Amino acid sequence: MKDYDSYLSDTAKQIQPSGIRKFFDLAASMKGVISLGVGEPDFVTPWSAREATIASLEAGFTSYTANPGLLELRQEIASYLNSRFSVTYNPEDQIIVTVGASQALDLAFRALLNEGDEVLIVEPAFVSYSALVTIAGGTPVPLATSAENGFKVTAAQIEEAITDKTKAILLCSPNNPTGTYLNKDDLREISEVIINHDLITISDEIYAELTYDERYTSIASIDGMYERTILINGFSKGFAMTGWRLGFVTAPTEFAKVMLKIHQYTTMCAPHMLQHGAIEALRDLDNVEIMKNSYRRRRNYFVQSLNNIGLDCHTPGGSFYVFPSVRKTGLTSEQFAEQLLKQEKVAVVPGSAFGESGEGFVRCSYATSLEQLQEAIKRMARFIASLEK
CATH class of the missing domain: 3.40.640.10 (Type I PLP-dependent aspartate aminotransferase-like (Major domain))
Incomplete structure (x- = not known):
């Protein structure tokens, strides 16, 4: 049989694998990781x-x-x-x-x-x-x-x-x-x-x-x-x-x-x-309001905390993501995400996965508990401090 590549669609071959899944799969293989990577509500379906x-x-x-x-x-x-x-x-x-x-x-x-x-x-x-x-x-x-x-x-x-x-x-x-x-x-x-x-x-x-x-x-x-x-x-x-x-x-x-x-x-x-x-x-839309109010509180805490530790972050109007800048660290978004995961076991997604204009930023999901977000901030602050030594 010929090389399989010759049978495959040129269109399908040129599509790149998801940059989100790459970091999610890596995080899933490690113990003790706080995952801020995948957009997955931490609520169970009502x-x-x-x-x-x-x-x-x-x-x-x-x-x-x-x-x-x-x-x-x-x-x-x-x-x-x-x-x-x-x-x-x-x-x-x-x-x-x-x-x-x-x-x-x-x-x-x-x-x-x-x-x-x-x-x-x-x-x-x-x-x-x-x-x-x-x-x-x-x-x-x-x-x-x-x-x-x-x-x-x-x-x-x-x-x-x-x-x-x-x-x-x-x-x-x-x-x-x-x-x-x-x-x-x-x-x-x-x-x-x-x-x-x-x-x-x-x-x-x-x-x-x-x-x-x-x-x-x-x-x-x-x-x-x-x-x-x-x-x-x-x-x-x-x-x-x-x-x-x-x-x-x-x-x-x-x-x-x-x-x-x-x-x-x-x-x-x-x-x-x-x-x-x-x-x-x-x-049963009451459950939607309960979840939304919880996400709003987490957003407010997380945005303020990211800015406090030196990662400039605008306040998003919706979803459950923040998109802080990592440019001050001198690392690319992928370097930042990889090193943070390996050193502090916090998973984020490099902004470059979302297009060229995402370079210099990382996506963090706050669809996780406030306690997890607080611990993630501690680890991220420690990681940033280590880069300054």
Whole structure:
């Protein structure tokens, strides 16, 4: 047989492994590590959702569902989006239940992109965005942001980056990894450029429930944006349901129909019994508020503590990540992460994993107990002191 490499897809070969998983796997092989690396809520899924899933199994709900998901769940999603974020979607033909928000993103890109179409991606950005655009045949175009303005992309930046090949822009607010939140005023300015250039927006709103200082605004609620927005959301972060792999995508009917065709052939449907748990999760939002209030307290403590030990860090508006600068240490982000892990057993993710503009920073998740965060700060302070000797 020939060399296996000759049989593999050129597109698949050029995609780099996740920089997040590299450090997570390394940390998992060590004892006594405090992991601030992976975006995993430390809360267990609320009992009401688990109980509903157990009951659905006992009742024998183990078959396929309709391709877009249980109608009852889609109705709950529609009600949730309307009451929480003032956007209205028809559960009959504008909502698809997916296997996590990641599959929803994949569906959006595959439905939209032809070979060579450009997608603007605000960086630092979640590691899968560029890869998914590439897999779908598109060309990812990074828009670098900086700490000086809290990692916010501006309308002028977007305007400058648009070419005759630009088809879409991907926005994630609150952002992973920076936690940056785009408020209503930010979105209005950005929307003017998007509308003027007739672009489509893929809006990753997976952290919408974890917005701490302002009421969340979906870009789909901005005048003129509903008809040109594909909205991605799910249950992983705000509902502490990462392992359930349940997300959803909502869009104008014309987009949703095409995404549904791809979903039919690649996935069929999300797991039946888990959809019953998601229905109950959407009916029990008190648990979401409890988790959010806890994350807010941790954020405030962690940001202040990082600044106190000499790692400059802006206060993120949402998510459960902070993105402190490590430039004062003289180390690259990868060197800092590797040495901190080996010397003090604290796992963080180098900012370079999220694009070139992430170099000089590290991503730390505060989705862990306050006691763990306090111990992590002690270890990080000791590590920084050791570099100064």
